Amino acid sequence: MFNPNVLAAAFLFAFVVVLIQAFVSLIRIYRANWGLNWFIISMLICLWFLISWRINAYPQENSLILFFLYNFFIILVPVFYFKFLVEFLKIAQEKKKTIWSVYGLGIILLGVNFLYLTPYKNKGFFYPLETWGNLDIIQILFLSFFVLIFIYSFYLMFRYYNRHSDIIKRKIRDIFIASLLGFAGGSLIHFPVFNNYSFLGICFLVLAVLIVSYVLVKNPSGSLKELAGLMYIFVFVAVLIYLFHQLLVFLEVNYLGGVLTDKSLILGIFESLIFALIFLSFLRFLEKSSDFIFYRGKKPNKVIKDIALEINKELDFETLLRIIRKEFKNILGAEEVKILILQPGESTKVLKDFSSVGLNFPQNSSIFKIDEVVVSESRKNQEKNKKIREEMKRHNFEVAIPLILEGGLRGIIFLGEKHMKGKYTEEDLDFLKITSPHIAIAIHNSLLHEELEECNLELEGEVKKKMENIRRKNQELEELLKSQTEFLDIASHQLRTPMSVIKGMLSIIQEKDISEKRKKKFLNSITQNAFRLEEIIETILTASELDSGNFGFELGPVQLKPLLKSIKKKEKMRAQKKSLKFKLDIPRKNLLPVYSNESYLKQAIETVVDNAFQYTQEGSVTVKLAPKKNFIDIEIKDTGIGIPAKERDKIFNKFSRCRNAVETYGNGSGLGLFVAYKIIHEYHRDAKIYVKESKIGKGTTIVISLPVVKSS
Numbered sequence: 001m002f003n004p005n006v007l008a009a010a011f012l013f014a015f016v017v018v019l020i021q022a023f024v025s026l027i028r029i030y031r032a033n034w035g036l037n038w039f040i041i042s043m044l045i046c047l048w049f050l051i052s053w054r055i056n057a058y059p060q061e062n063s064l065i066l067f068f069l070y071n072f073f074i075i076l077v078p079v080f081y082f083k084f085l086v087e088f089l090k091i092a093q094e095k096k097k098t099i100w101s102v103y104g105l106g107i108i109l110l111g112v113n114f115l116y117l118t119p120y121k122n123k124g125f126f127y128p129l130e131t132w133g134n135l136d137i138i139q140i141l142f143l144s145f146f147v148l149i150f151i152y153s154f155y156l157m158f159r160y161y162n163r164h165s166d167i168i169k170r171k172i173r174d175i176f177i178a179s180l181l182g183f184a185g186g187s188l189i190h191f192p193v194f195n196n197y198s199f200l201g202i203c204f205l206v207l208a209v210l211i212v213s214y215v216l217v218k219n220p221s222g223s224l225k226e227l228a229g230l231m232y233i234f235v236f237v238a239v240l241i242y243l244f245h246q247l248l249v250f251l252e253v254n255y256l257g258g259v260l261t262d263k264s265l266i267l268g269i270f271e272s273l274i275f276a277l278i279f280l281s282f283l284r285f286l287e288k289s290s291d292f293i294f295y296r297g298k299k300p301n302k303v304i305k306d307i308a309l310e311i312n313k314e315l316d317f318e319t320l321l322r323i324i325r326k327e328f329k330n331i332l333g334a335e336e337v338k339i340l341i342l343q344p345g346e347s348t349k350v351l352k353d354f355s356s357v358g359l360n361f362p363q364n365s366s367i368f369k370i371d372e373v374v375v376s377e378s379r380k381n382q383e384k385n386k387k388i389r390e391e392m393k394r395h396n397f398e399v400a401i402p403l404i405l406e407g408g409l410r411g412i413i414f415l416g417e418k419h420m421k422g423k424y425t426e427e428d429l430d431f432l433k434i435t436s437p438h439i440a441i442a443i444h445n446s447l448l449h450e451e452l453e454e455c456n457l458e459l460e461g462e463v464k465k466k467m468e469n470i471r472r473k474n475q476e477l478e479e480l481l482k483s484q485t486e487f488l489d490i491a492s493h494q495l496r497t498p499m500s501v502i503k504g505m506l507s508i509i510q511e512k513d514i515s516e517k518r519k520k521k522f523l524n525s526i527t528q529n530a531f532r533l534e535e536i537i538e539t540i541l542t543a544s545e546l547d548s549g550n551f552g553f554e555l556g557p558v559q560l561k562p563l564l565k566s567i568k569k570k571e572k573m574r575a576q577k578k579s580l581k582f583k584l585d586i587p588r589k590n591l592l593p594v595y596s597n598e599s600y601l602k603q604a605i606e607t608v609v610d611n612a613f614q615y616t617q618e619g620s621v622t623v624k625l626a627p628k629k630n631f632i633d634i635e636i637k638d639t640g641i642g643i644p645a646k647e648r649d650k651i652f653n654k655f656s657r658c659r660n661a662v663e664t665y666g667n668g669s670g671l672g673l674f675v676a677y678k679i680i681h682e683y684h685r686d687a688k689i690y691v692k693e694s695k696i697g698k699g700t701t702i703v704i705s706l707p708v709v710k711s712s
Contacts (some may be wrong), residue, residue: 010198079103102149181208317449324413338413339411397414556600617642
C-alpha cells in the first residue's frame with residue numbers, strides 16, 4: 001500500500017493535469033462534433049480522480065455517497081467515450097440505434113446505482129468497504145458494462161479503420177493505443193486486487209488522456225519532430241561511443257598493460273577502423289529508425305522529393321490530378337482538394353475539361369490575381385489579398401495555392417477544411433510553397449502530353465480515314481473494272497448469238513434458189529432474234545441506268561388485273577410452245593390499286609415470269625394475286641429447277657447466276673433479277689421482292705409485295 005499522503009498527491013496532480021488539458025482541448029477543438037464529448041470525458045475523469053483519491057487514500061472514512069459517485073463516473077465515462085468515438089469515426093448516423101441503446105443502458109445502470117443510497121441496504125453485504133477485496137453483484141454489473149463498451153469501441157476502430165485516409169488512420173492507431181493504456185490505468189485504479197498498483201494506474205490514465213488530446217488538437221509539428229529526431233540520434237550515438245570507449249579501456253588495461261602502451265597504440269589504429277564501420281552502420285540505422293518513429297517514414301524533405309519524382313514522371317493528366325489530391329489529403333489532412341486549370345497565356349480562361357467539377361469563377365474574379373499562397377483566416381496582413389480571401393470563403397476554401405510557370409498563372413489548387421477542424425500550420429504552408437512549382441511543371445508537361453496525344457489521335461484518324469477512302473475507291477474501281485469486264489463478256493456473248501443468227505439467215509435469203517416458204521421462215525427467225533436483241537440491249541441499258549444512281553420514275557396508282565392479263569397474253573404462245581401450263585390466279589372481287597409505275601412494274605414482273613419459263617421444262621407457271629391488309633403480294637410460282645439454298649441470297653446481285661441455271665441455259669445475262677430487284681426495292685416505297693420458297697427440282701416461288709393505294 002502507498003502512503004495515503006503520497007497517493008493523495010498523485011491523484012491531485014493527475015486531477016490538475018487532466019483539468020488543464022480539458023480546457024486547452026476545448027479551446028482548440030470546440031468546433032468539431034466530438035470536441036464537446038472529449039471535454040465531458042476529461043471532466044468526468046477529473047472527478048473520478050477526486051473520488052478515487054478519497055476512497056483509496058482514506059478507506060476508513062468512506063461512505064455510501066462516495067461509492068455512489070464513484071459508480072456514477074464508471075457508468076458515464078464509457079457512455080461518452082462511445083459517443084465521442086462514433087462521431088470521430090464519422091459513423092454516428094450508421095450507429096444511431098446503437099448509440100441510443102448505450103444511452104438506455106447507461107440510464108438503467110444509473111437508476112440501479114441509486115440503490116446505494118437506500119437506507120435498508122446492508123452495508124457489509126452490499127459493498128464491503130472495510131476489506132475492499134470483494135465485489136457485489138451490482139458492482140460487477142457496472143464493471144461489465146464498462147468493459148463491454150470499451151471492447152465494442154475497439155472493435156469499431158478495427159472495422160472502420162480502412163474507410164479513412166492515411167492521416168486519420170494514424171490518429172485512430174494513436175487513439176487505440178491510448179485507449180488501451182487508459183483502460184489498463186483505470187483497471188489498476190479500480191480493481192481491489194490491483195490496489196498496490198494504483199500509482200502506476202494514475203500514470204497510465206494521465207498519459208492516455210494527454211496522448212488523445214495531443215492527437216486531437218494538432219499534428220506533431222515538423223520542427224519538434226526534427227529536434228526530437230536529432231536528440232534521439234545524439235543520445236544513442238553518445239551511448240555507443242561511451243560503451244565502445246569503456247570496452248576499449250577495459251581491454252587495454254587488463255590485457256595490453258595500459259592505455260598508452262605501444263601495443264595499445266598500434267591496436268588503436270585497427271580499433272578506430274572497426275569503430276568507424278560500426279559507427280556508420282549504426283548511424284544509418286538510427287536515421288532510418290528516427291524517420292520511422294518520428295515521421296512514420298515520411299520525413300518532410302524525403303516526402304517533397306518523393307512527390308516531385310512521382311508527379312514529374314506521370315504524364316496522364318487524370319492520374320496526375322488523383323496523385324495530387326491523394327498526397328495533399330494524406331500529408332496535409334485536407335478534407336477536400338480542388339484544382340483549377342487555366343488556358344496557357346489566358347490567365348482567366350478556365351479549361352473546364354481538365355478542372356475539378358463545381359469550380360465556377362467569373363472572368364473578372366479577383367481569384368485570378370493570386371500570386372502567392374493565401375489562407376482564408378490569415379491574421380497577418382489582413383488587408384492584403386482581402387478580396388481573394390472573401391472569394392475563398394464564399395466557396396468554403398481554407399487555402400489557395402497558385403501554380404505559376406514562367407511568370408504566368410497556370411492553375412490554382414484549393415484546399416478545404418483540415419481533418420477535425422484543424423488549422424494549416426506554417427510547416428504546411430512551407431510545404432505548399434515548395435511543392436507548387438513542381439506541380440505547375442508537372443501539369444504543364446501533362447497538358448502538353450495530352451495535346452500531343454490528341455494530335456496523334458487526330459493524325460491517326462485522318463490517316464485512317466484517308467486510307468479507308470483510298471481502299472474504298474480502290475474497291476469501287478476494282479468492282480467497276482470487274483463489272484465492265486463482265487458486262488463486256490456477257491454483252492458480247494448475248495449480242496453475238498442473235499446477231500450471228502440474223503447474219504446467217506440473211507446470207508441464206510440472198511441465195512436465188514431459195515423457196516418462198518423457207519424465205520418466210522427465215523424472215524420470222526430474223527424478226528424474233530431482232531426482238532431478242534432489242535430486249536437484251538434494253539435490259540443492259542436499264543441495268544446501267546439503275547446502277548448509276550441517276551435513274552428515277554414517277555409512282556402512282558396501278559391496277560394489277562389488266563396488267564397481269566396483258567402479261568399472260570404475251571406469254572401464252574411461249575407456254576404452248578414449251579408445253580407448259582400458264583395459270584393466272586386472280587380474285588374475283590375488286591382490288592385496290594398498288595402504288596407503283598405501270599411500265600417498270602410490268603418490266604419487273606415480266607422478268608420474273610421470263611425466268612420461270614426459261615428454267616421450267618415441264619409442269620406449270622402460276623401468277624397469283626394475294627391481297628393483304630395494306631399490301632398485295634404477286635406470287636410467281638414455277639415447277640422448274642429450283643434455287644440452291646446457298647445461292648438464294650445472291651440471285652438478285654448483278655451478273656449473278658446459279659450453278660444449275662448456267663447448266664440449264666447458258667445464254668443468261670444475270671441482269672434480269674438484278675433489274676427487277678432495283679426497280680422494286682430502290683425505286684418503290686415500302687415494296688419488296690424476295691424468294692418465298694424454293695426446292696431443287698421442284699420449283700421456286702418469288703413474291704413481289706406492293707403497298708395498296710387507299711381511297712380517301
